[in-house]
Amino acid sequence: MADDTGFPGGAGTLVEALASRGVSRRRFLQFCSSMTAALALPASYTPRIVQALETQVKPTVVWLEFQDCAGNTESLLRSPHPDVAQLVLEILSLPYHETIMAAAGTQAEANLDDVVRNLAGKYVAIVEGSIPTADGGIYCTIGGRTALDIATQVTKSAALVIAVGDCAWDGGFVSLGPTGGKGVGQAVSGISPINMAGCPHNSVNLAATIVHYLTFGAAPALDQFGRPLFAYGHLIHDQCERRSHFDAGRFVERWGDQGALSGWCLYKMGCKGPATNYNCSIVRWNDGTNWPIGAGHGCVGCASPQFWAQMSPFYGRLPNVEMIGVDTTAQTIGLVAVGGVAALTAVHGVGVIARMQRNKRKAGVAPDGTVVLEPPAGPDASAETPGDAGTGGTN
Amino acid sequence: MAKVVVDPVTRIEGHLRIEAQVDGGAVTDAWSSGTMFRGMELILQDKDPREAWIWAQRICGVCTTVHAQASVVAVEEALGIDPPPNAKLIRNLISGAQYIQDHVIHFYHLHALDWVDVTGCLTADPAKTAALAQSISPWPLSSTAYFTEVQARVKALVDSGQLSIFTNGYWGHPAYKLPPEADLMAVAHYIEALSWQRDVIRLHAVLGGKNPHPQTYLVGGMATGVDPNSPNVVNPVRLDLMAEILPKMRKFVEEVYIPDVKAIASFYPEWFALGAGHRNYLAYGGLPNGAQTDTALYTFPRGIILDGDLSTVHEVDPTKITEAIARSYYTYPSGQDAALHPYDGVTNPKYTGPTPPYQELSTDGQYSWLKAPRYDGKVMEVGPLARMLVAYGAGNEQVRALVDSTLAELKAPATALFSTLGRVAARALESAYLLDWMDTWLNDLAKNMNGGDLRTVDTSRWDPSTWPAEAQGWGSHEAPRGSLGHWVKIKDQKIANYQAVVPSTWNAGPRDQNGQTGPYEASLIGTPVAIPEQPLEILRTVHSFDPCLACAVHVVDATGAEKVRVEVL
Numbered sequence: 004m005a006d007d008t009g010f011p012g013g014a015g016t017l018v019e020a021l022a023s024r025g026v027s028r029r030r031f032l033q034f035c036s037s038m039t040a041a042l043a044l045p046a047s048y049t050p051r052i053v054q055a056l057e058t059q060v061k062p063t064v065v066w067l068e069f070q071d072c073a074g075n076t077e078s079l080l081r082s083p084h085p086d087v088a089q090l091v092l093e094i095l096s097l098p099y100h101e102t103i104m105a106a107a108g109t110q111a112e113a114n115l116d117d118v119v120r121n122l123a124g125k126y127v128a129i130v131e132g133s134i135p136t137a138d139g140g141i142y143c144t145i146g147g148r149t150a151l152d153i154a155t156q157v158t159k160s161a162a163l164v165i166a167v168g169d170c171a172w173d174g175g176f177v178s179l180g181p182t183g184g185k186g187v188g189q190a191v192s193g194i195s196p197i198n199m200a201g202c203p204h205n206s207v208n209l210a211a212t213i214v215h216y217l218t219f220g221a222a223p224a225l226d227q228f229g230r231p232l233f234a235y236g237h238l239i240h241d242q243c244e245r246r247s248h249f250d251a252g253r254f255v256e257r258w259g260d261q262g263a264l265s266g267w268c269l270y271k272m273g274c275k276g277p278a279t280n281y282n283c284s285i286v287r288w289n290d291g292t293n294w295p296i297g298a299g300h301g302c303v304g305c306a307s308p309q310f311w312a313q314m315s316p317f318y319g320r321l322p323n324v325e326m327i328g329v330d331t332t333a334q335t336i337g338l339v340a341v342g343g344v345a346a347l348t349a350v351h352g353v354g355v356i357a358r359m360q361r362n363k364r365k366a367g368v369a370p371d372g373t374v375v376l377e378p379p380a381g382p383d384a385s386a387e388t389p390g391d392a393g394t395g396g397t398n
Numbered sequence: 399m400a401k402v403v404v405d406p407v408t409r410i411e412g413h414l415r416i417e418a419q420v421d422g423g424a425v426t427d428a429w430s431s432g433t434m435f436r437g438m439e440l441i442l443q444d445k446d447p448r449e450a451w452i453w454a455q456r457i458c459g460v461c462t463t464v465h466a467q468a469s470v471v472a473v474e475e476a477l478g479i480d481p482p483p484n485a486k487l488i489r490n491l492i493s494g495a496q497y498i499q500d501h502v503i504h505f506y507h508l509h510a511l512d513w514v515d516v517t518g519c520l521t522a523d524p525a526k527t528a529a530l531a532q533s534i535s536p537w538p539l540s541s542t543a544y545f546t547e548v549q550a551r552v553k554a555l556v557d558s559g560q561l562s563i564f565t566n567g568y569w570g571h572p573a574y575k576l577p578p579e580a581d582l583m584a585v586a587h588y589i590e591a592l593s594w595q596r597d598v599i600r601l602h603a604v605l606g607g608k609n610p611h612p613q614t615y616l617v618g619g620m621a622t623g624v625d626p627n628s629p630n631v632v633n634p635v636r637l638d639l640m641a642e643i644l645p646k647m648r649k650f651v652e653e654v655y656i657p658d659v660k661a662i663a664s665f666y667p668e669w670f671a672l673g674a675g676h677r678n679y680l681a682y683g684g685l686p687n688g689a690q691t692d693t694a695l696y697t698f699p700r701g702i703i704l705d706g707d708l709s710t711v712h713e714v715d716p717t718k719i720t721e722a723i724a725r726s727y728y729t730y731p732s733g734q735d736a737a738l739h740p741y742d743g744v745t746n747p748k749y750t751g752p753t754p755p756y757q758e759l760s761t762d763g764q765y766s767w768l769k770a771p772r773y774d775g776k777v778m779e780v781g782p783l784a785r786m787l788v789a790y791g792a793g794n795e796q797v798r799a800l801v802d803s804t805l806a807e808l809k810a811p812a813t814a815l816f817s818t819l820g821r822v823a824a825r826a827l828e829s830a831y832l833l834d835w836m837d838t839w840l841n842d843l844a845k846n847m848n849g850g851d852l853r854t855v856d857t858s859r860w861d862p863s864t865w866p867a868e869a870q871g872w873g874s875h876e877a878p879r880g881s882l883g884h885w886v887k888i889k890d891q892k893i894a895n896y897q898a899v900v901p902s903t904w905n906a907g908p909r910d911q912n913g914q915t916g917p918y919e920a921s922l923i924g925t926p927v928a929i930p931e932q933p934l935e936i937l938r939t940v941h942s943f944d945p946c947l948a949c950a951v952h953v954v955d956a957t958g959a960e961k962v963r964v965e966v967l
Contacts, residue, residue, distance in 0.1 A: 073411045074459020077610040088592040096560035105567030108404040141749045143434040147756040180437040259855040264623045266630025288608035292600040298607030298614040300621035317449045
């Protein structure tokens with residue numbers, strides 16, 4: 004398995020590492036089950052994940068931060084399964100992550116150089132934050148080098164590139180500023196990152212993606228934005244605990260009203276759930292404790308392409324959503340999700356429709372264990388925004 | 399004489415570079431540089447002020463919630479809204495949880511490795527470690543068997559040849575002074591704290607849907623409802639969940655965090671005499687227990703301490719806050735030596751530094767993406783130490799008791815607070831101070847709910863048609879890292895100007911037009927550096943401020959260059 008995935012051999016599989024500190028096999032199996040569930044795989048796949056992790060050696064991961072707020076790092080620190088201590092001590096080797104690594108300055112740079120030089124083609128690069136491309140990249144330097152210089156060197160030699168959060172995916176809100184902030188798949192040519200969209204991404208999905216890669220030797224099935232379908236394949240609106248209120252026509256009309264106290268639908272308060280694909284309502288946040296709609300505020304659509312430009316005004320109502328008992332169609336919602344910037348609007352509207360149509364495709368499991376999509380119904384690649392974000396897949 | 403460069407400064411949020419002149423084994427001069435700029439100029443411009451908090455919260459994911467809070471308060475002040483008591487209780491619970499969780503993360507995961515040699519674990523005697531742990535705390539995870547297991551875990555990591563996050567630390571550096579048993583105890587708690595922080599911050603998810611970036615603030619209050627008879631809002635079940643979390647916070651702070659700070663500090667007494675800096679301290683104060691504007695009822699009092707004189711707490715006049723850019727990568731239309739109040743703030747980036755890749759900054763010229771905030775022209779330190787000193791000077795009984803008893807235990811004079819370890823101690827003490835407040839706020843919320851006060855939001859000004867044609871507001875807040883202010887101008891129902899002056903800008907900012915060094919720079923002078931290639935001691939003082947550079951660089955300013963050229967006429 005190790006050879007298949009390109010990771011170097013070495014001492015210590017995950018199971019050995021966990022056993023050495025008294026983590027029971029039962030807890031390990033629980034972790035594997037939770038990953039199977041997060042990946043939306045049948046339970047019968049758990050043994051395969053178990054087997055892969057049992058024989059897998061620790062992959063080396065480097066985590067790069069550029070124009071970021073560290074929100075995705077914080078999300079990683081909230082990882083419930085596996086616990087973050089297990090993640091960084093037993094499951095992965097993480098010799099470079101500026102926020103939590105011991106080394107600093109010259110010694111930190113040496114860690115990164117060492118991985119790029121000695122593990123070329125055998126490590127995972129995770130990128131957080133956008134990459135400034137304007138004015139020679141002077142808006143973000145580390146050790147005197149530009150973010151673009153570092154990102155290019157590190158991601159080009161990586162076996163797998165994962166962009167966490169919107170800034171690393173499509174530039175996030177930074178792309179609206181003057182620094183030419185871009186996602187890593189846009190800024191560096193020739194790489195195809197897996198894009199873990201969201202502001203921030205949900206660490207459950209990141210863990211599941213890595214586990215999928217370790218188990219099957221390939222990225223999970225992705226949509227045209229390079230987002231894993233298991234996490235970004237369904238509308239929030241279709242999986243919302245308040246959906247029955249929408250269908251019954253029960254809406255919050257004013258903040259703090261009886262409808263708000265009763266947990267009615269937030270559509271009229273600007274909720275973007277009807278135009279957003281994310282498994283937020285399923286995996287929820289912070290060990291499944293809650294999610295934004297559960298706290299009484301509408302979804303802001305943070306897993307959608309260019310969501311800052313497209314979903315603001317956040318308290319503005321999505322127009323043309325079919326009401327009361329009628330299932331919303333992709334077309335209606337796709338058209339209404341557009342707002343704001345006129346130039347982007349037409350392109351994006353079509354993009355959303357294409358995405359919605361794509362999402363109607365079913366994912367299946369091939370004999371070799373990889374999750375595959377049925378053939379696309381009628382893709383329209385030219386309609387996609389952000390256009391040059393990678394479409395994922397690495398091998 | 400050597401120029402020591404630390405870039406990246408790690409175990410912080412964001413991108414910080416420190417250059418230091420080292421002469422005779424100590425720092426003689428220092429330059430603090432923020433090396434990243436996102437520049438959201440014009441982005442908030444013309445936006446609906448009610449949604450500014452959603453954008454502003456993305457200034458920082460580590461200091462999540464704090465910019466949301468400052469933003470809604472700024473708009474509320476502009477529109478004349480004082481949110482209902484429940485909204486303030488919920489905000490305070492979110493803020494308090496943020497402080498306590500963030501301070502523990504800072505101590506263990508961002509700062510401890512400056513004092514703790516992880517490799518020391520390998521030679522520690524687990525039985526002696528257990529004895530040490532049991533001598534300072536009743537914390538139950540303290541058996542020989544437990545520390546044996548932790549030691550085995552570290553050994554397995556070292557033996558694997560993949561040290562992960564511990565790769566290439568300054569292990570074995572002569573400035574590490576803990577006995578191996580203390581190293582092992584601290585590493586055990588480092589690992590425990592990783593799990594603890596994840597668990598206790600679920601309080602944010604209960605109230606705000608998720609962490610980081612909770613999503614329940616509103617201009618006028620909070621979206622989350624309170625109703626004992628509804629399954630969908632804060633109800634007895636959710637209150638119980640929080641009531642289970644608060645004792646976990648308390649127990650870890652009282653039985654692990656504070657004993658560890660005292661134990662580790664006791665091996666480094668000289669660091670109570672290093673790293674003072676300018677000894678001017680500013681706290682806007684915050685976490686209201688009455689009207690938003692009633693500063694007398696703030697959990698953290700407002701005030702200023704000058705030149706380390708604790709006998710006088712000076713009043714804060716927010717009109718005296720300015721930002722200078724003489725040594726920063728910006729221009730002002732009114733000239734490079736101007737200092738502007740945030741209401742009239744301008745963010746016009748102009749990089750004048752060396753072309754990358756570069757070895758050294760032009761420290762004689764402009765050298766940072768941070769501006770240099772000043773109060774009445776003076777350099778100010780903000781943060782936990784400033785808050786504790788202002789509260790101490792103002793006669794806050796609880797804070798006085800906490801500070802005095804700790805100083806007595808450490809056999810240190812009050813002046814010891816003006817130091818690198820003083821900041822570390824202040825952070826721990828204010829965590830303890832907040833524990834009682836957390837209980838109070840949760841109890842008050844339960845009382846209000848049971849008494850029938852279910853209001854969490856004032857919607858009387860939600861409709862923009864009720865707003866005046868023009869308004870402006872200052873949202874002041876105490877974030878974990880210090881005083882935070884958002885200034886907003888609203889015109890015709892849209893944002894006309896938005897400025898944020900952030901804790902790490904106060905602390906990490908560069909020199910100003912008068913050549914005054916920033917707090918980091920001043921605090922580093924005199925820091926011993928035993929091995930210039932391994933500047934561990936520099937990290938100690940810089941980390942004691944808990945740097946957050948994403949916050950510090952002006953990211954969400956509504957005033958762009960184009961706008962300014964019009965306004966300044």
